[in-house]
Amino acid sequence: MAVTLDEQLLEILACPAPDHAPLRVGSPGDPQGDALTCTSCGRVFPVRDGIPVLLLDEVVAGPDAEGNQDGSSVDGA
Template structure:
């Protein structure tokens, strides 16, 4: 089940508190300001700064 829009509307980057957007594949939440992606595993966003992956290094959630 994909993330619901209501949840996406309230989620924010834990580092900068900016807006995050769902990657097209639905496997990550991207913060354009910090240039990182937070993985989504089993439809659960992992919003931990130490779990973020640089956007340039993002290959998708494993």
């Protein structure tokens, strides 16, 4: 299901990382998914029950996800 957010809200939402880049609807693998993706760093934030969860601890893909972007774990193991 595609995220349906008010256009004005989507215009003011930004990635909570220091660069504060705009967000776009969907994820790289699913443009219609319930997620918002940072246009700069690529972090993917979930949208639960129509509410964007813009917490760095909740990132589902991108630099802050469980593993690095290349698929290796954060601790190098």
